[in-house]
Amino acid sequence: MTTIAITGATGQLGRLAIAALLARGISPIALARSPQKAADLGTEARTFDYTAPDAAALKGVDVLVLISSSDFDDRAGQH
Numbered sequence: 519m520t521t522i523a524i525t526g527a528t529g530q531l532g533r534l535a536i537a538a539l540l541a542r543g544i545s546p547i548a549l550a551r552s553p554q555k556a557a558d559l560g561t562e563a564r565t566f567d568y569t570a571p572d573a574a575a576l577k578g579v580d581v582l583v584l585i586s587s588s589d590f591d592d593r594a595g596q597h
Contacts, residue, residue, distance in 0.1 A: 521578050523547040525566060526585035528555040535583060536561060546583075549575060 522539065526532040527548030536559050539546045548556040549566035556563035566575040576582065 520580045521547065522581045522583060523549050523564075523576065523579040524583040524585065525549045525568070527559065527563065528552070529585065532585050533559065535585070547579065 522544065524532055524535050524539075524546050527536060527550045532548070532550075536546055536548055540560060545561050548559050548561055548563040550556045550563060551565070551567045553563035553565050564575045566572065
């Protein structure tokens with residue numbers, strides 16, 4: 519089975535993407551700066567920050583869905 523992780527999981531688009539996958543029986547990994555804020559999503563949550571990416575957060579991930587950062591000062595640098 520393919521493991522999917524979604525960045526920006528606690529934002530509006532991230533929450534919608536996770537809900538859509540869960541509705542299809544797919545349980546993605548929610549990547550967020552504060553995994554506690556993702557506790558209500560009903561899926562595994564891991565700590566992930568665009569400015570300090572941790573390879574451990576991506577362990578076992580086959581597909582990464584990158585939802586754009588809302589930081590207008592260094593969006594390109596974060597991605």
